[in-house]
Amino acid sequence: MTKAALEYYQTNRERFLEGLKAFLRIPSISTLPEHKPDIQRAVEFVGGELREMGMKNVEIITGTGNQNPLIYAEWLEAPGKPTLLIYGHYDVQPPDPLEEWLTPPFEPTVRNDNIYARGAVDDKGQAYLLLKAVEGFLKTEGKLPINVKFLIEGEEEMGGEHIEAYVAAHADRLKADAALVCDTEMFAPELPTITTGLRGLIYTELEARGPAHDLHSGMFGGAAPNPIQALAEIITGLKGRDGKIRIPGFYKNVKHPPRPELASWKKLPFNEKRFLEKEVGAPALVGEKGFSALERMWARPTLEVHGIRGGFVSEGAKTVIPAVAAAKISMRLVPEMNPREIVRQYTAYVKKLTPKGIRTTVRVLSTAPATLVSTQSRWIAAGAEAMEQVFHKKTVYMRSGGSIPVVDLFQKHVGIPSVMMGFGLPDDNLHAPNEKFHLPNFYRGIESVARYFTLLAQ
Amino acid sequence: MTKAALEYYQTNRERFLEGLKAFLRIPSISTLPEHKPDIQRAVEFVGGELREMGMKNVEIITGTGNQNPLIYAEWLEAPGKPTLLIYGHYDVQPPDPLEEWLTPPFEPTVRNDNIYARGAVDDKGQAYLLLKAVEGFLKTEGKLPINVKFLIEGEEEMGGEHIEAYVAAHADRLKADAALVCDTEMFAPELPTITTGLRGLIYTELEARGPAHDLHSGMFGGAAPNPIQALAEIITGLKGRDGKIRIPGFYKNVKHPPRPELASWKKLPFNEKRFLEKEVGAPALVGEKGFSALERMWARPTLEVHGIRGGFVSEGAKTVIPAVAAAKISMRLVPEMNPREIVRQYTAYVKKLTPKGIRTTVRVLSTAPATLVSTQSRWIAAGAEAMEQVFHKKTVYMRSGGSIPVVDLFQKHVGIPSVMMGFGLPDDNLHAPNEKFHLPNFYRGIESVARYFTLLAQ
Numbered sequence: 048m049t050k051a052a053l054e055y056y057q058t059n060r061e062r063f064l065e066g067l068k069a070f071l072r073i074p075s076i077s078t079l080p081e082h083k084p085d086i087q088r089a090v091e092f093v094g095g096e097l098r099e100m101g102m103k104n105v106e107i108i109t110g111t112g113n114q115n116p117l118i119y120a121e122w123l124e125a126p127g128k129p130t131l132l133i134y135g136h137y138d139v140q141p142p143d144p145l146e147e148w149l150t151p152p153f154e155p156t157v158r159n160d161n162i163y164a165r166g167a168v169d170d171k172g173q174a175y176l177l178l179k180a181v182e183g184f185l186k187t188e189g190k191l192p193i194n195v196k197f198l199i200e201g202e203e204e205m206g207g208e209h210i211e212a213y214v215a216a217h218a219d220r221l222k223a224d225a226a227l228v229c230d231t232e233m234f235a236p237e238l239p240t241i242t243t244g245l246r247g248l249i250y251t252e253l254e255a256r257g258p259a260h261d262l263h264s265g266m267f268g269g270a271a272p273n274p275i276q277a278l279a280e281i282i283t284g285l286k287g288r289d290g291k292i293r294i295p296g297f298y299k300n301v302k303h304p305p306r307p308e309l310a311s312w313k314k315l316p317f318n319e320k321r322f323l324e325k326e327v328g329a330p331a332l333v334g335e336k337g338f339s340a341l342e343r344m345w346a347r348p349t350l351e352v353h354g355i356r357g358g359f360v361s362e363g364a365k366t367v368i369p370a371v372a373a374a375k376i377s378m379r380l381v382p383e384m385n386p387r388e389i390v391r392q393y394t395a396y397v398k399k400l401t402p403k404g405i406r407t408t409v410r411v412l413s414t415a416p417a418t419l420v421s422t423q424s425r426w427i428a429a430g431a432e433a434m435e436q437v438f439h440k441k442t443v444y445m446r447s448g449g450s451i452p453v454v455d456l457f458q459k460h461v462g463i464p465s466v467m468m469g470f471g472l473p474d475d476n477l478h479a480p481n482e483k484f485h486l487p488n489f490y491r492g493i494e495s496v497a498r499y500f501t502l503l504a505q
Numbered sequence: 506m507t508k509a510a511l512e513y514y515q516t517n518r519e520r521f522l523e524g525l526k527a528f529l530r531i532p533s534i535s536t537l538p539e540h541k542p543d544i545q546r547a548v549e550f551v552g553g554e555l556r557e558m559g560m561k562n563v564e565i566i567t568g569t570g571n572q573n574p575l576i577y578a579e580w581l582e583a584p585g586k587p588t589l590l591i592y593g594h595y596d597v598q599p600p601d602p603l604e605e606w607l608t609p610p611f612e613p614t615v616r617n618d619n620i621y622a623r624g625a626v627d628d629k630g631q632a633y634l635l636l637k638a639v640e641g642f643l644k645t646e647g648k649l650p651i652n653v654k655f656l657i658e659g660e661e662e663m664g665g666e667h668i669e670a671y672v673a674a675h676a677d678r679l680k681a682d683a684a685l686v687c688d689t690e691m692f693a694p695e696l697p698t699i700t701t702g703l704r705g706l707i708y709t710e711l712e713a714r715g716p717a718h719d720l721h722s723g724m725f726g727g728a729a730p731n732p733i734q735a736l737a738e739i740i741t742g743l744k745g746r747d748g749k750i751r752i753p754g755f756y757k758n759v760k761h762p763p764r765p766e767l768a769s770w771k772k773l774p775f776n777e778k779r780f781l782e783k784e785v786g787a788p789a790l791v792g793e794k795g796f797s798a799l800e801r802m803w804a805r806p807t808l809e810v811h812g813i814r815g816g817f818v819s820e821g822a823k824t825v826i827p828a829v830a831a832a833k834i835s836m837r838l839v840p841e842m843n844p845r846e847i848v849r850q851y852t853a854y855v856k857k858l859t860p861k862g863i864r865t866t867v868r869v870l871s872t873a874p875a876t877l878v879s880t881q882s883r884w885i886a887a888g889a890e891a892m893e894q895v896f897h898k899k900t901v902y903m904r905s906g907g908s909i910p911v912v913d914l915f916q917k918h919v920g921i922p923s924v925m926m927g928f929g930l931p932d933d934n935l936h937a938p939n940e941k942f943h944l945p946n947f948y949r950g951i952e953s954v955a956r957y958f959t960l961l962a963q
Contacts, residue, residue: 076819139695140823147718205821246723252824259786260605261937265704265907267784268837269748269801274793275810275832280746282737288860290727328717331862333730352733353825354816359833363536363663364708364870366599366835367811367936374733375817377824379726402746404789412822441712449723449824473732478825479719484820 048501051187056179056493063179064162066096067489070137070171071155071164077115077138086201090116093178093199100182100265102197109254114209115201119220122185123194130194132223132463134453135174135230136203138191139166141337147480161483168471172484173229173492174199176470178494190245192504196223197201203230204414206250214456226457227499229468229492235316235487236444239434239495241427242467244304244345244446245454247380247417249390252410253281253374253397261358262368272404274372275357281407282374284400285393286350290334290343295398296346300383304346306448312341315443321428326474330397338416345353345446349379369438379448386414415452420464426503433499437491468495506961509645513778514637515949519635522620525947529622531612535573535596535610535663544659547595548574551657560655561648572667573659574882577678580643580653587961588652589682591639591923592659592911593632593688597624598936605938610836621942622787626929630942631656634928638954650786650962651902654681658911661688662709670912674869683884684915685957687950689927690935692776692903694943695954697892699885700925702803702904703912705838705875710868711739711855712831719816723825730862732830733815738866740832742858743851744808748792750836752854755806758841760806762904772836773901784932803904807837818903837906844872873910880921884961888924890959895949918936926953 052185075089076082090107097105109116115138123130142152142165150156157163164170179196184191198212198221214221231242251360255274262271286292303309319340323332335342343349357372359365394409401407420427422444431442447467454465470492476482533547534540548565560578567574573596579612581588600610600623608614613622620630635655642649646787656679658668672679689700691923713732720729744750761767783789792801801807815830836851838844850869859865878885889900900950905925912923928950934940 077856078823079819113539139820141817141821143817143819144719152881167932200572204823212934215921232531250824257787260934260939261602262785263907264807264811264835265706265837265905266935267802268809268906268930269792269807270790271694271785272789273809276740276744277739278813279810282734283741286734288738317793327720327729328714329730329862330864331730332728333860333862334727341730344725347727349722351726351731351824351826352737352816353722353823354818354827355733355736355813355830356818358810358812358832359599360812361537361599361601361602364664364833365536365811365936366706366708366809368809369812373818377722377820377822379723402791404637404787404791406788417681447723448726449721473724476718477724478721478823496619502794 050097050499052183052497055183055187056490056497059161060490066154067172067175068395070175071166072153074153075138075201076141077202077207079140085250086115086138090118090201093118093137096178097197100178101185101341108213109428110209110490115207115345117209117213118197118199120197121195122191123196125191126442128193130223131503132196132198132221132226132457132461133177134226134228135177136197136200137174138169138201138204139169139171140204142146142470144480145273149481155487160486162486163481163483165482166482167474167482168478170203170230170484173470175491176492177496179493183493183497184500192500196221200300210453211289212457218460220384221461223461223463225463226465228454228467229463229469230474231447231467231471234443236438236472237438238316238439239392239421239429239438239442239467241442241444242447242469243422245417245451246448247386247415248377248450249380249393249414250377250412252412253278253376254408255372256371256406257404258370261368264366264368267368271368272402273368274405275369276482277402277405278355278357278374279382279402280402281397282352285396289336292348292350296392300385301381302383303349307387307441311444317341344448346381348381348384350376352376353494379450380417382417382419384417386416399416406494415450416455418454424464425446426464429502430468430499432494434468437495468499506955508644509845510641510955512643513645514948514955516950525620525633525835526613528633529624530611532611533596533659534599535660535665536599537778538940544573544596546575548659551576551595553641554633555655558636558638559643566671568667572951573665575667575671576655576657577651578655581647584830585651586651588654588681589654589685589961590679590915590919592633592656592686593635594685595632596659596662597629598662600922602938607939615944618944620944621665621941623937623940624793625940625942626933627935627940628661628688630947631928633744634947634950635954641951641955642958644851650958651780654679668911669914672918676918677829679919681919681921683921684923685925686772686909686912686925687927689905689925690929690931690933691927692901694930695896695898696774697896697898697900699888699900699902699904700905701880701928702877703740703875703909704761704906705842705844705873706734706835706874706908707838707844707851708835708870709872710831711736712829712866714829714864715825716828716841719830720826722826725826729826730860731826733827734813736813736830736832738860739855739858740810743854747794750806750808752850754850755847758843759806759839760841769902772822773903775799802906804839806839808834810834837908838875840875842875848872856900873908874913876916882922884922884924887960888926891960892926892953894956895953926957
């Protein structure tokens with residue numbers, strides 16, 4: 048890669064940081080309808096950047112109804128060179144619980160080389176470094192070493208279907224040799240990492256209804272059904288104290304990872320005690336016996352309750368049997384588990400677990416299968432080399448227990464693998480208060496992506 | 506009783522209703538600290554009424570610290586006649602869920618002979634009818650047929666300790682032959698009822714903590730402990746699907762009610778199907794096998810979850826393993842169960858049920874034992890006769906599954922039984938949206954209490 052581009056990345060760090068801050072100040076929370084105007088502001092911000100840096104055919108794709116826009120852009124003036132489809136998302140998770148943030152989630156603040164804000168690393172910071180990598184070439188050389196297409200979405204955190212519909216319908220337009228997805232993390236600080244596997248996700252809401260209205264627990268307790276008790280029984284029935292999910296048929300297609308992969312995970316610098324203390328902060332780790340913590344998080348399915356509500360929860364005492372209670376419950380899937388089949392098994396089992404006197408309803412908010420990419424492909428190998436050039440360490444391969452549905456879409460509809468170069472750190476507090484992005488990784492991310500372009504062109 | 510007093514009750518109905526409305530407009534919610542000024546307004550309202558009608562030594566008793574005031578008043582100019590200690594409470598439950606009220610909870614509204622407002626029947630309406638009964642005598646005859654002491658409190662709905670401390674310390678001042686407590690209901694419309702037994706109550710908060718902060722469920726799911734799952738397991742462990750509470754030792758002192766009492770309950774006009782459809786509105790009743798619904802609600806202990814919260818509960822999907830979750834859990838006790846012993850058993854069993862990786866804390870907000878009064882006493886018999894004179898039906902005896910801690914205090918410290926004449930109806934929505942009081946019962950309550958005074962003087 049050229050000296051000019053490299054120098055551009057060095058001398059523009061402060062400007063990049065200011066740009067990132069401006070992006071982070073927009074509370075583009077996709078799960079909360081009242082933030083619709085902020086979604087629009089974020090779209091315009093990204094679109095403006097793409098146009099300003101010289102990308103062609105920048106298009107805001109509004110979709111149908113209330114969907115959050117996609118942003119497409121391309122630069123296809125490197126005939127004979129590979130084409131990379133670059134993905135990121137501009138929407139963020141809700142920031143609550145607000146009171147646990149040290150500085151407000153939408154007032155980005157730099158402390159100790161980290162930038163703190165909702166979306167700092169997931170995914171605005173990582174989407175923005177992709178833009179800056181491209182900008183460096185276009186501003187200094189007026190061209191890119193490869194062909195590039197951007198597809199930036201705004202419904203990643205809400206499991207929205209806009210991108211699915213678009214990718215399915217426009218596979219031709221999105222045709223590329225590989226996708227570059229910057230929405231993962233490094234296994235450890237200073238350790239360049241490419242993620243090769245993701246768990247799938249089924250996200251559901253479970254509602255339990257008992258009495259027609261709230262009842263006095265003194266008058267009715269002992270005879271009236273209690274929907275909170277019912278939810279507790281159902282949740283307990285879904286997953287045992289041993290961490291095993293009890294839904295009949297759930298584990299049918301669950302396979303062990305290949306031996307070499309398992310062996311490579313054993314070599315990763317993972318200290319369970321340190322992980323527990325530094326990252327989890329609970330008295331102990333839990334989960335299925337007979338599997339390492341990494342296996343349990345990367346290669347085993349799980350079921351988690353994300354939220355629960357029902358009845359009286361303010362200060363003090365109110366003796367009520369509530370009419371309704373609800374929980375948000377997801378399952379993470381591993382390769383070969385069929386989301387549709389699991390949804391069927393789960394829904395049937397919830398019905399079976401529903402106690403007398405209670406009506407339950409299950410609403411499925413989103414589903415995505417697990418994905419696995421081969422470490423053998425040249426697209427992965429070049430990515431690993433690009434990161435090694437910047438971090439001066441051998442790149443490791445890991446899986447992630449998280450879910451990035453677009454990786455499955457690109458495989459299924461466009462037929463291309465995704466190269467998941469990630470620059471986040473394990474303690475970046477994704478989806479939690481005090482989310483951050485380590486700024487040295489932001490800058491190294493820009494350079495890694497730029498070097499990746501160069502390597503692909505060779 | 507005199508014609509003049511009777512006429513007074515008839516001709517002042519409209520004024521009584523306006524007075525009740527004024528009382529109900531004060532949102533004197535004791536469990537919410539922000540309503541402290543409303544508590545004060547309610548106190549002044551009651552104190553003003555007592556003074557205006559001619560009660561003596563009206564005293565606002567402020568208590569220590571932040572306690573809600575008690576109101577004491579007396580009229581002791583009937584030498585040789587019995588003394589009645591009259592109890593009511595001016596505080597009310599919180600009104601939520603607000604959106605389910607047809608008219609605002611603190612804008613009393615009359616529809617179809619019912620007055621709708623928070624506190625309409627529990628207990629402002631019933632406390633107010635006691636005042637009006639006394640007012641009738643004092644305004645028409647300048648005297649009462651018996652001696653009367655009022656003790657009106659403002660912490661009944663929050664399990665506050667002011668009245669307990671006061672009754673324990675001032676048993677001499679409160680000395681009386683019996684207490685009249687107007688805070689219960691009639692078994693059925695038009696059926697005069699005296700309540701002879703109440704369940705006790707232990708109200709607790711249970712908090713479960715897992716990770717130090719909210720975690721991404723994709724990254725950590727399968728290894729990090731989930732406090733919502735833990736709460737579900739503990740709740741399920743506390744009470745079985747059969748309705749049996751599993752706390753070791755819990756049922757040790759639980760006795761069956763006497764056979765004659767059980768037999769009298771069988772004669773009550775109770776239709777389980779109608780009860781389920783009209784009052785509960787759930788698909789089925791639940792609870793311990795081998796006991797009738799009335800037994801389960803009146804003479805069996807129970808454990809109920811009143812509220813639960815944890816994690817993400819807004820619209821949409823957030824994939825978080827929360828750091829903390831909490832539930833409000835109470836137990837209703839029957840006679841001979843010792844609240845202190847049950848608290849000990851409960852707390853120990855919660856610890857035992859707490860899964861690996863989770864820390865739980867139990868906070869006990871209030872405790873009160875069950876109480877039982879004899880139907881043989883002349884104080885009860887006169888109450889039954891007074892109601893018969895007004896309702897023209899034989900008075901029935903019932904128990905209530907609810908808890909009125911003051912009944913235990915009067916027994917323990919003052920050594921007197923409580924006569925629980927109640928004028929509420931089973932569908933009055935106590936502690937729930939659209940609480941109401943049937944106005945004919947408000948007026949009949951006034952007259953019943955007045956006739957009770959007259960009968961006691963004979």
